[in-house]
Every structure is written in structure tokens, then in C-alpha cells.
Amino acid sequence: MDKNSQEQFTGTIKFTPPLYKQRYCFIKDLVGKYKPKKVADLGCADCTLLWMLKSCSCIEVLAGLDTCASVMKEKMHRLSPLPGDYLQPDDRSLTVTLYHGSVAHKDPCMLGFDLVTCIELIEHLEELELKKFPEVVFGFMAPTIVVISTPNSEFNPLLPGVMLFRHPDHKFEWNRAQFQSWALETARRYDYSVEFTGVGHPPSGMENVGFCTQIGVFFRKYPQTSESAQSEKSTEVVYKMVFKAVYPSLKDEKYLQSAVVSEVIFTAQMMKRRLLDRLMSEHEEYNDDPPERKSKFQPSVNCFSEDLGKLVVEKSLEPFVQENVVYVPLRTIFSFPKVNRLCGTFEKLCKLIAGKVTLSSDGSAVMLDAEHENE
């Protein structure tokens, strides 16, 4: 590459989407492929990657670690659940935790992860920290997959204005050979395999410099350590927790119960309304409002039967009125897809609504006041 062609590129190198987004997308794709449940981001900075990952439906535990608490704190609130998360709790559980600490130290909170990401982290480590890093991440944390990304110094001449390093805080920037030998040695020592890739394609004609960001994806070769092996590792707690958010989830009895109670009462109310409307119209002699009447009939063919799906309601399972009380059989409510999906079994339904919904003496039907709503 001669000097001229190099200058020709300096002004034009521009990544779309921006390189940092490409790195995050790389992780997101990896998550999509391997479906890890527990993911930790070491050097999470302003938590952007964590924020992107929280919507991945496979993840149940997300953790972030950084040496700078104030950077994490600036935007950590975007990791909190949104009102929508409370309004419709998710099926999965999700806990997001942020720790203040260094990758040079071991802490039991980082055990048992499926995926650990270190995006543009290692080049910020001092020599001593870098030395301890493999033992902490590969030896101690020992997750199934580790992803490490770092600048490829061979690309630097193509970047405008980069004299020594891309960032003043970088302690070193490796070329591909340096990174790969470090990675291979680390993988060998801790029984991992490693694959190399990267993001940020070089301009055509310059392919020989490699990706702008080089990435190593490490896979643990030995199976999941048993619980006992992990407890042996237990060390002192050194990280300081700075943030924790537990997302509302239907796995949590509290949210499941309120969702089920809500759905049961709503369904029962709807069936009551249906029943009363039908009875009213049967008794009605005056035909004063033909259009409205017609519209009220509509649900009987649509909503009602559709919600029931193909299910045939036996006569005995239909709601009925007795002494100003409407009885809606629980079995019928259970047959509604939403209720069914939430509870799974009829027994579970009964257990969840016990004490929260007024039931008939034998517990087989929901009781509702028959007074018409308009009165």
C-alpha cells in the first residue's frame, strides 16, 4: 500500500451502521444463535449493550460490571422495567444487576454464566490486570462462551488522525497475530476452543489489513461444572452492587395470581353480561331500539364462540342465574384460552384464585351479583 492510496482512504472510512453498533449486533446475533440464559457484560460502561440484550427473550439473568460506577449510573435507569412490563408481565423472569468492580478480581456473583462478553475491554487493562484477566474470566467464571473484541492495530493507518492508539486510555492495541496468539494460549490453558472473526470490513483493495475490530469467540470444551465444583470456588464478595431490577414475571406467584384473578373475573363478567343480555332480550316486549338490539346480539356469534374455540360447552357448564346471583362455572372459565394458558391445570386455577374470587359453596362456580350494570 503506497502512501497516496492510504491518504485516499483516510477521509472516506465510515462504517454504516457505526462500528459500535456492529459490535453490539454481533453479540445480539450470537445470543440469538446460542440462546444463553445468563449473560454478563464485562466493562459495560453506559449499559447500552445490556439495554439491547434485555429484550432478548432467552435471557433470564443479565449482569454488568465496570470499574467506573458513575458511568454506569448515568443511564442505568433505562434498564428498569417499563410500565408495560408491569401491565403485561412476561412469561420469562429477568433480573438485571450492575456491579462496580474489576475484571482483575473474582467475585462469586459472576459464576454460572452462559455467555460473558468483553467488548473493547482488554485494551484498557493495565499490564497487571491483563495478566490476571484470563484466570478470572476463563478459570474462575468459566462460562460456556466468552466473546472478546479489541481493536486491530493493522487497521489504524486507515483511520484518520489515529497516531498511536484509537483512544487515549488504550494501554495497547494488538495486531491480529498478537491477539490470536494471546487468545490461543489462553484457550489452551483453560480448555476452551476459539474462533476468530471481526466487524468493520476494510475497504476493497485493503482486505489484507483485516477487520477494524477483531473478535475472538471462545467455547468451553469441558461440560458444565457441577454445583459442588462451583461452591468450592466460592470466594469473598468484592464487587459492589449498584443497581438491581427484577422484572415482573408470570413465574413470580404474585404476578401470576393477579393475572389469573384478573382474567377470571373479566371472563366471568363478560359471560354474565352475555347471559343477562340474552335473558333481558327474551323478556323484552318493546322493540324500541332495533339497531342497538341487533348489535348486542353480535357477540353471541363472534366473541363468545370464538373465545371458546372449538370447545363445545355442555349444558351443565353454562352460566345461570339463581336468586339474583349469576353463577359462572369455573370449568367454563378454565376453557378460555387465556385462562388456560396462564394456569395450565384446573387445580392450579383453583389454587390461584382461592380467597380472591367469590365462589359458590362447592367451589365450582364464580358468583356475581346479577344486578344489571346500567342500574
Place this chain on the structure above:
Amino acid sequence: KTIGLQISAGFQELSLADRGGRRRDFHDLGVNTRQAIEHVQESKTGSSGTVIKLTANYFRLTSRPQWALYQYHVGYSPEMEARRLRSALLFQHVELIGKTHAFDGSILFLPKKLGNKVTEVFSRTRNGEDVKITITLTNELPPTSPTCLQFYNIIFRRLLKMLNLQQIGRNYYNPSDPINMPSHRLMVWPGFTSSILQYEENIMLCTDVSYKVLRSDTVLDFMYSLYYQVEEQRFRDVCAKELIGLIVLTKYNNRTYRIDDIDWDANPQCTFRKADGSEISYVDYYKNQYNQEITDLNQPVLVSQSKRRRGNLMPGPVVLIPELCFLTGLTEKMRNDFNMMKDLSVHTRLPPEQRQCEIRRIIDYIQKDDNVQKELRDWGLSFDSNLLSFKGRVVQGEKIFQAGSMFDYNAQFGDWSKEVRGAPLICAKPLDNWLLIYTRRNYDAANTLLQNLFKVTPAMGIRINKATMIEVDDRTEAYLRVLQQNITPDTNIAVCVLSSSRKDKYDAIKKYLCTDCPIPSQCVLARTLSKPQTAMAVSTKIALQMNCKMGGELWSVEIPLKQVMIVGIDCYHDTLAGKQSIAGFVASLNQTMTRWFSRCAVQSRGQELVDGLKVCLQTALREWFKWNKYLPSRIIVYRDGVGDGQLNTLVNYEVPQFLDCLKSIGKDYSPRLTVIVVKKRVNARFFAQCGGTLKNPPPGTVVDAEVTRPEWYDFFIVSQAVKSGCVAPTHYNVIYDTSKLKPDHVQRLTYKLCHMYYNWSGLIRVPAPCQYAHKLAFLVGQSIHKEPNLVLSDKLYYL
């Protein structure tokens, strides 16, 4: 990587750099109306009444002595565009600036003063470019400066976020302990309203409990359930009617939008152009951006006309996907659902003592959270731990006059329904010739009404003949035909007994009798007449109402002020049909304020309301002249229906137009004008200290100190009594006044007028003319949709 982008989210939203006309200032800051009113320069407080000890929902904000906020301008050379980059570069010098700061990209606020007036530092970009940053002190702001007030609010929002409260709209809510109302599919989140402002003596945080009604179903769920309830061809109309105007909360980023339209021709597969110019479908966009799957690809989309700038986006229509939006708040239908509102009020209507506890909670949260305390300490700010205590006055109750009698009412309940029962009215209008229209099914109800009217009217002094009883089919056309055939020039009033609260029938009758065939009318629901135990009370009320509608007068209070015309104005905004606004305008016609002239101004979108109001005022003066043979020497306008942030427009536009209008009446005519803005929806709450507990302050409580604003001539009056919950005071802001009336007299007059609403034998929240104007605007906006016939204009036909 270690350099954080230390820019607060709150600051981004409330950027100080481009404050201008675009964002609405909800607190009407900077509208200084008191300075132009000479006689209240020294004092704006009244004096009459007895002192009452009050507690209010305000906490003082204190700063350490000699506190100041230092405002710097930050410049970059070479110029840096991106705000993120600008802050990243600046905060490479955190040791200089300190950890406590607020920065929006060009303005930097610090709690401390830097060593030099101008500081130059160098930072290096990731590209290795050296950038010179010049930090120049531009302002030392005292605690009371307007910028500081804004700044306090920004910091306070930061604190609420730190407390894990969720922002919805303007307020913050606690999602962890919701109240569930499964039978209505509602969830209620407790939360707080908060604002920090300069009040009379102190800068204070005004905070009140607020409840957010959320719904666990999405707009799409709602559309589906509606679809099953109505016929296909009516579905879209019904959908629009139910949904337009509602506020939705997006699932993915917690923003609220108002639904302005539904686009039935679009669906989630439609594409739009992103900021970078590329086309993307909504499905893909939400998938990529928020990991949200849109499952129903045939749903229509919602359109919100955003008035606010959101980030870099210019205001324009925002497209929303029904499946990804939750409904918030109550629909009109829900508000009319008595059972639901009752269930809701159990949770949200707190008695004074309990409400005070809930309000205190926010200060508890603030004081118990270490991070929040640290942030406040770093800025040198703190909040009083106690609610504000101060003194108000309770002005004496009024004597109610009727024909030949006078009485006091129960001051605590502010109600005289017992006293007026069976007493002769000031002016009774005879029922010589009137119609009673009913369906066959409601014959009994109609007959009961008739019999009861015969029983109750003689004591009131109302002469009554037997009505012309007419049976009709229960169809709108049948009612209209009967009215058309039977109304003669001598008909006093038409009474219709209706079998259901269906709006279309009512609307059609009202429209016909207010425009084409103008006579007073009274509609009664058969059901309200059907309960024997209340039939007499109901009939009494109906008799009184009918009498008012025909131009009768019920009672009066003493009004010492002479030659004064009182005007009441309120607005109704019709969000559905044609998006027009209606201003109701009423003006007193006599000294005792028992007769009112009314007109209304129908204003379509984009038109200024005030043009119509000018015409109203002109006709009102003409009418007054007819009645009194002279023009009023004073005019006092009570202007209701003014939204937050609209004060400026009122002061600079509406008031000058009123003055113009008065000038046009005659060369020598220059009456004294007072314009008072009436606000019912205020966050202030007052509690009376009674023994060891807190109670609602009694009717007649006036507050004109401490919690009022120094730049305004304003006061609060608690005029009504409530049976449950906390009473809401009404705020009165005198924005223009050449009357030279003492504040005490204005307060007393205002309170007197709260006695004069004839549809309620008791005290109400606002002066009667405001409530009359409201009733008129509501009737026209809901049912008539055009200006009623002026033949009716001297009667309270709209009650």
C-alpha cells in the same frame, strides 16, 4: 471506553438551550400581571373573616447560605457537532468540573465556581484530534432566578427517577404496588404530581398524590372487543368515538401519546422513511429497534399529532401500532359507569388525614434514599421535612333570600336544600300551558310526575294547570313530530319522559327545541321517577329546574356592588365532531344576579375564540341596557376553561379585545373592567388543623398568602363542601383590574356568586356564571352543535 457520556436524561428532555415558544410552560412562568394593577402593589390580601390554621401540600426548598448556580457556556474549537461527543470531551476534565453538574451540550451548570472566569482545556477525540474547550462563566444565578427554578425541576425529576418511580405524562408513579380492579380490567398506580415554583415567600415543592389509571389491554385488544359488540358498518365510527382523544402508553419506550386519528388504510407492513433516508416497514422497525413482534399484520395504525419536539424529530404526525399501545385513563363511557367510578373512588378518594400521609411519603422517600440525599447535598439543596403550615381566613356565610323570607344555611355542609323545600320562590313562572310527553310504557312514571308536581308547586308559588298529556312511540321521529304538532306560541315548557339514557333521542329533542322551535324543555328519565321513596324529592327538583328554565328566580344573596355586570365564560372542546370548540358566555342582567343572558361562540379549528366572545359581550351589553336603561359601570369577567400555559395568550390577546369591544360601544363609555381567571384543576390542597387531626377546610376558606404567586393578584377559595375525600380549592387569578375594588371585596363577591347556581341548592366550586357557561357550552357541544336561538337567551334553558 471509560469516558462516560455524562449527560442526564432529564436534561436532554428539558434542554435549557432552546427554550422558546414551542414547549408549553405549564406554570405560566414569566406572566407578570400584578405589576400592571396599581392598587394591589402593596398588598393583595383580604381581611374579613375568622382565622383558620391550615396545612398545605407544599414543602419549602432551601439552599445553603450564599448559594448560587453557576452557568457556563462551553465552546469547542474546532466545532464539534454531536452532543454526545461534546459531553464526552468535556468530561475528560472531570477533576476540574467535578462530579456534580448538568450539561446539555452547550450550557453547563455547576454548584461551584471555577477558578477563572474563562477556562481553556484540551481534549482528544477518538480520532486523535485535539480539541480546545473554552468554559466561560456567563451567569451567577441567585436561588430565585427563573433559570434556577427550571433547574430545580430538572434535578427533582432526576431524583424521582432515582427513586425508581416511572414517569407517565407529567407525573411519576410507583409501579411496584398497584391497585388491581380486575372486573374493569384496570390497574391504578399511585404516584405524585410535583412542581417547584417561586411562591409568595419561598421556593416550594408542591406535590400531591395522583393516581394513574392504566389498562392491561392494548388498543388492539380494545378494538377487538369493540368489534364483537357492534355491527360491522358501525365499527369504525364507534372505534373512533371511543379511542380518539385517549392517551396511550407505548409498550417499548414508555411514552404517552394522544390518539388524534385512526388510519384504516394503513397497516404494520407499511413503510416509512427513517432519519437516514432508508425505507423500513413498521414491523421491521419495531423488531430491530425494540425487539417487539407485531403479530397482527392487518391492524390499522394510530396517528398522533405530536406538538412537541421529540429528540431531533420535528413535530409532525407520529404513527403508532395499536398492538404496542396500552390505554390509559378513563373513557367517557367508563366515567359514566357509576359502579366503576364508585369502585375507583374507594381507592383514590382519600380523606384529608390519609391524603396528607400519602403526600408526606414523597419526602420520606427522598430523605431515606442515600443516593438522592447525596445528589441534593452535592447541589447544596434540601427540602423541609414538614408540610407548610400557615393561616387562612373563613369568610362569613351568606344569608339566602327568598320571597319574603331569609335564612342562614348550615355552614359546614354548604347546603340549603331543606330550607328551600316548600318555600315561595323569588319569581315563580306559571305552568299554564305545558306538554308532558311519554311512551306507553312510561305512562305511570309520567302520571306520578304530574301528581307530584301538583303537590309540590303550590308552596313554591307556582301556578299549575293540567299538562297536555301526549303518548308517543319510543322513536326519535315520533317525539319530534309530537313536539312539532303540539307546541304553540303559548306553550311554557315541554316535558319529555324518556325510557333510556340514549343520547341521540335526547340530542334530537334538545336540538329541535333550542334552535328550530325555541321553547324551554325538560327531559326526565323514567327510571329516576320510578322509585317511590325519592319521587317527591325528584319532583321538587324538577319543578325548580323547570321554573328556572322558564325564566323564574329561586333565591338570592346580598350583592352590595351596584351597576355591575358579571360575566362567566367557559369552554367545551369537542374532540370528536369536527374538532370545534364552544365557548359558553353568560352575563348578569339585574342587580340581584338572578337573571342571566347567555350566548355561545362556536369556533372551528384554527379560529380564535375571542372573536366570538367580542360579539357575545356586545350583545350582552345591549341586553343589559334594555333591562336597566343604562350601561353597567363595572364589568367583572370570570374566565374559566383556560388551560395550563395559556395565560399569556389571555393577557396579551383576549383582554385587549375585550377593551376594544367596550370602546366600540360608545365614545363616552369606559366601564371598569376586571378579568379573573378561574381554575378548578389545581394541585393545591388545604387541610384544616382541628385538634390533633386534619379536616377539610369549611366553605368560605380564603387563602391569599404563602401559596399564591408574587407576580400575580391571585387567591384561592374553598367554596364547596365535599362528603368524601379532600376538597379542592379553586384558584382565582385577577389578570386585569381597573375596578380599584379591594381584594377583600373581590374575594367576597366571588364567594357570594358561588351561592347562585340554581341547579344546586348549595355552594358550588365556581361562581354561578362559570357553571352556567359550562352547562351551556356542554349542551351545545354535546347535543346541539350550533348556536341556540337567541329567543331563549334570557332564560336558563340549558340547565
